[in-house]
Amino acid sequence: MKLQKNSKSRKTQTASDSKPKKAPKIRADKALLHPQSIKEVRRGHPWIIRDSYTAKFSKISPFIIGTDKKEEELALLIHDPTHPKIKARVWTFRKPFTDQVGLFNGTLRDRIYAAFEKRAVEKYLDNRQNVFLAFGEADFLPGLKILLLKDIMVFQYESFFWEKYREKLVSFSRKAFEKFYPQIKLKAIIREKRESSKSVHRKFISPKSFRPVKKIVIEEFDVAYEVFFDDLYDLGIYTDMSSIRQRLQGLFEKSRSVLNLYAYTGAFSLFALRCGAREVVSVDLSPEYLKKLDRNLKLNKELDPSKHLSVEQDVTKSLDKFCNDKKEFDLIVCDPPTVSSDKKKMTSALQKYTSLLPKMAKTLSPDGKMVVILNTHSIKKKKFEEHIKKIISENKVCKGLVLEKTLGLGGDCPALKIFPEGDYLKVIVLKKEK
């Protein structure tokens, strides 16, 4: 037998040469799941919710192999002991699970590439600079969303498991981005984690030399908006609404006067102006958000600010005033917070529509349309539709209003049938029939 040219003699071999390099063994402890979780996982649902069984999961095992009472292995889970509610999420059903743990990095890489490629094929970045490159469970990246804002990528951790894989995430995402979006030079990566239901924490993680910026300007459908990385809560624009705006473009283009209720920083208002509205009114309680709206308007020199009015007021009060003044709009967009409080009581968005919809109907022009939005997974699309139809049938002033179409998550933010918790956005378009 011939010796290979470069092969070393036994004597010159070093200790590290002598053993094949083995990746350090990653723990994947087996754990019995609650009977309800077993049922859900067998149906294909990706979450394991906190219960007396998850309390017994090994705190130091990053992966868990979920089993039933007979020790049948059901799924390989990524584990997040720090999450208050969702303790583990399904990574794969493909067996053997111990092999899948060893293959984790490769699978992660493939899933990131697949998600980025899907959006590149759809060309979402052709007309907007805010796009989800990966959308959590729907892209088989449980608890991880990857958002692109112009040239800054944001890893949104819903599961803190991902922090352990931060380096891999950065490396795979950078390479996938270079491959599928060679036209954009990525400047930096931020990781964002929710600290509580009220606040988030953002940190620039790559490259280390990058000096953090507080804000940038992005464009969506030829409108510029400021995005704030130092805001404790939201970034200043909701990217999941972007594909809704796109799908409603025809409706906006036909509307001369638009009322935007719960306007926030004005994405729907500026979009309306861009689509040719002659009059746009934005209502929001928050002076800070309306200031941001104003700054956004100033950024867009081609939009005429004299066609826009900001009203800093409670939506109910402003609708009452419009009704008194017999003011009418061709299009009313209403996107209330999921729950609101007036110091005395909490009101859900669904309840809020009971009193708001009749007032909106009074303020609608004879052939006008309304876009009513509900932003929660806990109420199903069907229940929302039934509730809106019930309000219409019980209020004379709503007579003639009919459901024209419904929209939901889509495009760069897909939803999975098996996973209603991820399907939180419901949009109903109502039209007035004579």
Ligand SMILES: C[S@@+](CC[C@H](N)C(=O)[O-])C[C@H]1O[C@@H](n2cnc3c(N)ncnc32)[C@H](O)[C@@H]1O
């Ligand atoms: C979910 S955000 C709306 C997002 C907006 N539609 C968008 O896509 O850009 C809710 C907004 O409602 C405002 N808000 C909350 N309660 C309000 C009230 N009673 N009257 C007016 N605005 C209110 C908040 O200040 C916040 O800007």
